[in-house]
Amino acid sequence: MKSPNVTIKDIARLLGISPSTVSRALKDHPDISQATKDQVNKLAAEMNYRPNPIALSLRNRRSNVIGVVIPEIVHFFFSSVISGINKVANEHGFSVMVSQSSEDFEKEVEVCETFRHSIIDGLLISVSKHTTEYEHLRRLDEEGIPVVFFDRMIEEFNADRVLINDYEGAFEATQYLIVEGRRRIMHFAGPQSRLIGKNRLKGYLEAHRKNGVVIDESLVINCDNFESALVQTQRIIDEGVKFDAIFTVNDFTAAGVVKTLVKNGIKVPEDVSVIGFGNDYMAEMIEPTLTTVCQPGFTMGEKAMQMLINRINSEKTLEPKTEVLPTKLIIRNTTKKR
C-alpha cells in the first residue's frame, strides 16, 4: 500500500497553473518567467517533490536499469565484479538487477528471457560453463538491448567484452615456477570447452616452450574444484607421479592441492610449489598462504559497466570492442621467494 507521492499535477493544481508549466519551470526552461520558476521551485522543495521514475521510463523509453547475469553470486570473483558494476552504475544513475544462472544453461536462458521482457536498458553477462548456443542473446540484441560480456564470453557472438588476460596470467605463473627451477610442473586444468580453461593451459604450455622446457602432456590433468583436487592430488601421489610444482586453474583447486600435499608430508614450497588463480580471500588464510594470479574482478565490473553505458548512450552502432585486463602474480608462501 504505497501512499502516492506528490506529482507535478499536485503542484500545478495548488499553484493554479498547468502541469506543463510546472514541468518546464522545474527544468529551468527559458520560456518560463522567473517569477513562476521561483514559485514552482519553492513549492516543489517544500512538498519534497520527486519525479516519478516509472513515468519517466515510460515516456523516455529508457529505464536506467541494467541487468546482470552471473553464474554464481556466491563466489568471491563474481561478487567482486558485481561490486565494481554497482559502483559505476551508481555514479551514472543506473540501477542494477542481478540474476544468477547457477551454471545452468536452461536457467541462463530463462533469466535472459525474463530480462528481455522487463525494463532493462542493457545486459551484462558472464555465461555459464555449459553455454554454447546464443540464441537467447541474439534475441536481446534484436530488441535493441545491448549485451556486454565479462570474463566468460561467446566467441561467435559479436559484442563488447571485458576479459582477463588468462593467457598472460598463466604464462607468468608458469614462468615463475620455471625460473624457480621447477621442471615437472603439473597443470590442473579447467574444461577445455571454455576459453578460460583453454587460455590458461595455453599460457602454461607456452611458458614451457619459450623457456625451453620440454612439455610432458601427462602432467596436465582435468581438475577444477576443491573436492576433486583432494582426490586427484592423492591419486598422483599414490601413483608416484613425479612433479615439483602444480599450477591450478583456480584457487579452490589449489587449496585442495596444498591441503593434500601437506597431509602427505610433502613440503610446500620446498618439495612442491603451488600457484593458484584468482586471489580469493581464502588464499591468505590457508597454510602456507597461496601464491596466486590476481584477477581484477572489481575493475572488470567497472569496465564492463562503463562499456555498457557507452553502448546505451551511443546513437550509432559502434564496432564492438574487447578489453583485456592484465593479471598480477601475487607471491606468497606456496612458492619459494626469489
Place this chain on the structure above:
Amino acid sequence: MKSPNVTIKDIARLLGISPSTVSRALKDHPDISQATKDQVNKLAAEMNYRPNPIALSLRNRRSNVIGVVIPEIVHFFFSSVISGINKVANEHGFSVMVSQSSEDFEKEVEVCETFRHSIIDGLLISVSKHTTEYEHLRRLDEEGIPVVFFDRMIEEFNADRVLINDYEGAFEATQYLIVEGRRRIMHFAGPQSRLIGKNRLKGYLEAHRKNGVVIDESLVINCDNFESALVQTQRIIDEGVKFDAIFTVNDFTAAGVVKTLVKNGIKVPEDVSVIGFGNDYMAEMIEPTLTTVCQPGFTMGEKAMQMLINRINSEKTLEPKTEVLPTKLIIRNTTKKR
C-alpha cells in the same frame, strides 16, 4: 536505441478493433466473444506480444521490483542471502536490485534515498555496523514502502525481521567445548554495539553458567577479523594467557586464530579447540578444517523475501513479525570428536 516492441495498440490497429477489447481478450475477460479472443490471441502470439512492464507499473502503481541493501556483497554469508532472495523473488515474479553500503552509514542512507525515489515496492536491509539512527528507514516507511530486516536490524524500528539465533548458536558451540572438557574458553567477540556481537557473547556466557563453569571475564576480547586475529592470538600466546579453547564471532577470525596457533606449534584441537561462526566455504579449506556454527544464509534470504512479499501484498497493516532461524554446529577438525 531500443527498437519498440509490439503493443496492444498495434494489435488493435491490425485487427480493426479497440485497444480495450484487445486488453480484455488477452485477459480472457468474459465480456469478449470467443471469436475475438481467438483472433487476438493468435495475432499476439504471432507478433510475440509482451505487455510493457513499465506501463503496467505506472498504471498499477506497483513495479514488482524490490531493493536490497547489504553491507558487503563480497562476503560468503551475504551473497548466500542474496541468492535466497533471488530464488523466492523469481518464483513470485519479482526483480531484485542490490546495493551495498560498504559498512558505511552515510552510504547506506544514500542508497536508501536512491531507492526511495526509485521504483521499488519494498526493501530488504541488513544495516551497516555503524548504523544507529533510522531516519532513512522511517522515511521509506512513511512513503508506504515496507522494510524487512535480515541478520542485522534496528531494535527501535518496528518492522519484520529475519534473524539468526545467534544466542543459541553461541550457546551450543560453547557448551560443546565445555562438554569436550574445556574450561578456559576464550571468546573473540564482535562489537558490542551490535546485537550480533552481543548475543553471541551472551550465548557464550550463558553456556558457562548453565554448566557451572566459572567465567573469567579476561578471556573475552574484542577481535572480529582475520588480520587482528593474527595479532591478538600472537599477543595472548606471548603474554602467556592460559586457555584451552577459542570461540570466535566469525570464521575469518577463527581462521586467523588457527593459523597463529599452528604457527606457534600449539596443537589444534589437542591443546586448543577452535570454533568459528558462519560456515564460510573456506572453513573446509584451512588446516585443520574448522568446526563452526552454520548460519543459514540462503534460507534467511528466502524467508526475508517471503515476508516482504506478504507485506507488499497485504492490504491491512499487520503487526510486524520476527522470525528467528536456528543454527547448526558443524563439527570438523578444530575440535575433538566426541
Place this chain on the structure above:
DNA sequence: AACGAGTGTGCAAACGTTTGAAATTTAAAC
C-alpha cells in the same frame, strides 16, 4: 410495439511526465 436482459464492443480517463504547437498575455512600436 415496447420492454428488459443479455452480449459484445468502444470511449475516455487514468497512471506521471514531456513537448510541439497553439493560444494568450504583455509590451513595444507606429
Place this chain on the structure above:
DNA sequence: GTTTAAATTTCAAACGTTTGCACACTCGTT
C-alpha cells in the same frame, strides 16, 4: 489606438496499459 512582435502559458498528444461506463445490438417476453 491599432499592429506586431515577443514573452509566457496552456492544450493536447504521447508513452502502453486497464477499466468503469455507455453504447449498440440481438433476442425472447409481455
